[in-house]
Amino acid sequence: MTNMQKRKKINLAVTFIFSLLLSFSLFAGGGDKANKGHAAGKDHKHGTHAGHSHDKHADGHDHHGHDDGEFDVTGTILHHIADANGFHVGGDVYIPLPCMIYNTTHGKFDMFMSNNFGHVSHGNGEQTYKAGSGMEYKLVADRIKPVDGSNIIDFSITKNVFGMLLGSLILCLIFFSVAKACRKNEGKKPTGLQNAMEPFVNFVVEDIAKPNIGHKYMKFVPYLCTVFFFILVLNLLGLIPFFPGSANVTGNIAVTLVLSVITFLLTNLNGSKDYWMHIFNPPVPMLLKPPLALLEFIGIFTKPFALMIRLFANISAGHIIILSLVSLVFIFGKMGASMAGAGAGAAIAVPFVLFMNCIELLVAFLQAFIFTLLSALFIGLAVEEHDHH
Amino acid sequence: MLLLESSAFSLVTPDWGLVAWTTIIFLLLWLLLGKYAFKPIAKSLEDRQNSIDDALSQAEKAREEIASLKADNEKILREAREERAQIIKEAKDQAKRIVDEANDKAKDEIAKKHSDAIAEINNQKMAAIMEVKNMIGAETVKLAENVLSRELSDKSSQEAFIAQEVSKINLN
Amino acid sequence: MGGGLAAIGAGLAVIGAGLGIGQIGKGACEGTARQPEAGGDIRTTMIIAAALIEGAALFGVVVALLKN
Numbered sequence: 001m002t003n004m005q006k007r008k009k010i011n012l013a014v015t016f017i018f019s020l021l022l023s024f025s026l027f028a029g030g031g032d033k034a035n036k037g038h039a040a041g042k043d044h045k046h047g048t049h050a051g052h053s054h055d056k057h058a059d060g061h062d063h064h065g066h067d068d069g070e071f072d073v074t075g076t077i078l079h080h081i082a083d084a085n086g087f088h089v090g091g092d093v094y095i096p097l098p099c100m101i102y103n104t105t106h107g108k109f110d111m112f113m114s115n116n117f118g119h120v121s122h123g124n125g126e127q128t129y130k131a132g133s134g135m136e137y138k139l140v141a142d143r144i145k146p147v148d149g150s151n152i153i154d155f156s157i158t159k160n161v162f163g164m165l166l167g168s169l170i171l172c173l174i175f176f177s178v179a180k181a182c183r184k185n186e187g188k189k190p191t192g193l194q195n196a197m198e199p200f201v202n203f204v205v206e207d208i209a210k211p212n213i214g215h216k217y218m219k220f221v222p223y224l225c226t227v228f229f230f231i232l233v234l235n236l237l238g239l240i241p242f243f244p245g246s247a248n249v250t251g252n253i254a255v256t257l258v259l260s261v262i263t264f265l266l267t268n269l270n271g272s273k274d275y276w277m278h279i280f281n282p283p284v285p286m287l288l289k290p291p292l293a294l295l296e297f298i299g300i301f302t303k304p305f306a307l308m309i310r311l312f313a314n315i316s317a318g319h320i321i322i323l324s325l326v327s328l329v330f331i332f333g334k335m336g337a338s339m340a341g342a343g344a345g346a347a348i349a350v351p352f353v354l355f356m357n358c359i360e361l362l363v364a365f366l367q368a369f370i371f372t373l374l375s376a377l378f379i380g381l382a383v384e385e386h387d388h389h
Numbered sequence: 390m391l392l393l394e395s396s397a398f399s400l401v402t403p404d405w406g407l408v409a410w411t412t413i414i415f416l417l418l419w420l421l422l423g424k425y426a427f428k429p430i431a432k433s434l435e436d437r438q439n440s441i442d443d444a445l446s447q448a449e450k451a452r453e454e455i456a457s458l459k460a461d462n463e464k465i466l467r468e469a470r471e472e473r474a475q476i477i478k479e480a481k482d483q484a485k486r487i488v489d490e491a492n493d494k495a496k497d498e499i500a501k502k503h504s505d506a507i508a509e510i511n512n513q514k515m516a517a518i519m520e521v522k523n524m525i526g527a528e529t530v531k532l533a534e535n536v537l538s539r540e541l542s543d544k545s546s547q548e549a550f551i552a553q554e555v556s557k558i559n560l561n
Numbered sequence: 562m563g564g565g566l567a568a569i570g571a572g573l574a575v576i577g578a579g580l581g582i583g584q585i586g587k588g589a590c591e592g593t594a595r596q597p598e599a600g601g602d603i604r605t606t607m608i609i610a611a612a613l614i615e616g617a618a619l620f621g622v623v624v625a626l627l628k629n
C-alpha cells in the first residue's frame with residue numbers, strides 16, 4: 001500500500017517536471033510563431049533600426065569567426081560558460097526565457113520573451129525588439145542592451161535563474177519528502193529516499209557544523225545544509241550538457257557573490273566579543289597592534305572574497321577545460337571542412353572529456369564541501385568564546 | 390576583439406539582476422528548507438542518535454542486571470541446597486534420637502519388669518517360707534500336744550511315736 | 562600581446578599553487594603514515610589548507626582572465 005503510494009508520488013513528481021519542460025518548449029514554439037508575424041510588422045515600422053542592427057550583427061558574426069572557417073575557441077567557450085537569455089537545445093531549437101528589463105534612465109519596465117530578438121546565434125540576437133514601453137532593445141554577446149544607450153537593470157529569468165529555480169525545486173521535492181518521512185518514521189529505521197539523503201545531512205551536521213562551530217552549531221545547520229545542497233545540486237546540474245541543466249550557475253560570480261556575502265553577514269553578525277577583541281585589539285605588544293589590527297580587519301573581507309572566487313573559478317575552470325577539449329573536434333575538423341580531422345579530434349577529446357567529467361563530479365562534491373566547511377570555520381571562529389584564564 | 394573582451398570581462402563582473410534573483414531564491418530556499426526540512430531532519434537524526442545511545446546503555450545495564458540476578462539466583466540455590474542438606478541431616482539425627490530413645494525406654498521397661506518379677510518371686514518365696522514356717526510351728530505344736538498328751542513311759546514307744554508323728558508332718 | 566602575458570601570469574600562479582598543494586599532500590601523506598589513527602583530521606586539515614592556497618592561486622588566474 002505504502003509502496004504504491006510512493007510510486008504514485010514519484011510518478012507525480014516526474015510528470016510535473018516533464019510537464020514543466022514541455023510547457024517551456026511549447027511556449028517556445030508558440031512564441032516563435034507569434035513573433036514571426038510580430039517581427040515582420042515591426043520591420044515595417046522600424047525598418048531603419050532593424051536594418052541597422054542587422055549590419056551590426058553581421059559584424060558580430062565575423063568576430064565570432066563562424067563564417068570564415070576559422071574557429072574562435074575563446075569566444076565560443078566564454079559564450080558557453082556565460083549566462084544567457086535562452087537555451088539552445090540543438091540545431092535551431094531555441095527555448096526562450098522571459099526577459100525583464102528595468103530601464104533606470106527612463107524609469108520604464110518591460111517584460112517579453114527572448115525569442116523576440118529573432119534567431120539568436122552565439123548570444124547575438126538577429127534583430128532589435130521594440131518592447132511594450134516603447135524602448136528598443138537588442139541582444140549582444142548574451143547581454144540585453146538598449147539601443148539608445150540608456151542604463152538598464154536586467155532582471156530576466158536567464159539560464160542561470162532558471163537553473164536555480166530548477167535546483168531549488170529538486171531540493172524542495174527531495175527534502176520535504178525526507179522531512180515528512182522523518183516525521184512519519186520517527187523511532188523506526190529509515191527507508192528509501194530518507195535513507196539515501198540522511199547520510200548527507202548527517203555529514204554536514206556531524207563533520208562540518210559540529211567540529212567547526214562547537215556547541216552553538218544547531219543554529220547554523222539550516223544555512224550550512226542549504227548552502228551545501230544548493231551548491232551541490234547546481235554543480236551537478238551544470239555538468240549536464242543539455243537543456244534542463246547546462247546552466248553554469250555556481251560558475252557565475254554573481255551567484256557566488258551572494259552566497260559569500262551571506263556567509264560574511266552571518267559571520268560578523270554573530271561575532272562574539274572575543275572575535276572583535278581579537279581583530280581590533282590583538283594580544284601583541286603595543287607597537288604591533290595597529291598594523292596587525294589593520295591586517296585582521298582586511299582579513300574579514302578577504303576570507304569571504306576568497307570563498308567567492310574559489311567556487312566561481314573552480315567551476316568555471318572545469319567547464320572551460322571540458323569546452324576546450326570539445327573544441328578540439330572543431331579545431332581539427334576546421335569547422336566541418338575536414339571530416340578526418342574532426343574524427344581525430346573526437347578520438348582525442350572523448351576520453352579526455354570523459355575523464356574530466358569524472359574529475360568534475362568529484363569537484364562538484366568537493367567545492368560544495370569546501371564552501372560549507374570554510375563557512376562553518378569562519379562562523380565557528382566568530383562565535384567562539386575563549387574562557388579567560 | 391571587442392566582443393571577446395566584453396565576454397571575458399562579464400565573466401568576473403557580477404550581473405546585478407542575477408544577484409537579485411540569487412538573493413531572492415537563496416533566501417527563500419534557506420527559509421523554506423531550513424524551517425521545514427533541515428531543522429526537523431537534523432533534529433530527528435539527533436533524536437535517533439540519542440535514542441540509540443540510550444538503548445545501548447540500557448541494554449548494557451540490563452545485561453549487568455541479568456548477570457547480578459543470575460549470581461543472586463545461584464547464591465539462593467546454593468543456600469537452598471545447603472539448607473536442604475542441613476534439614477535432611479537434622480531429620481536423620483532426630484530419627485536416630487527417637488529410635489535410640491525408644492530403645493532405651495524399652496530396655497528400661499524390660500529391666501524394670503525383670504526386677505519387678507524378681508521382687509515378686511522373692512515376695513512369693515518369702516510368703517511360702519513364712520507359710521512353711523507357720524505350718525511347721527503349728528505341726529510342731531500339734532506334735533508336742535500329742536506327745537504331751539500320751540504318757541511318756543515307754544521309751545521305745547515314745548520313739549516310735551515321734552517317728553510316727555514326724556512322718557505325719559507333711560511339708561508338701 | 563596582453564593575452565600572452567596574462568597566460569604566462571596564470572601559468573606562474575598555477576606553478577606556485579601546484580608546489581604548495583604538493584607540499585601539503587606530502588605532509589599529509591607522511592603524517593598519515595606516521596599516525597594512521599589521525600588520518601581523518603589530517604585529511605580535513607589538508608583539504609582546508611589546499612583550498613586556501615587554491616584560493617590564492619585562483620586570484621592570480623582571475624586577474625589573468627581579467628586582463629585577457
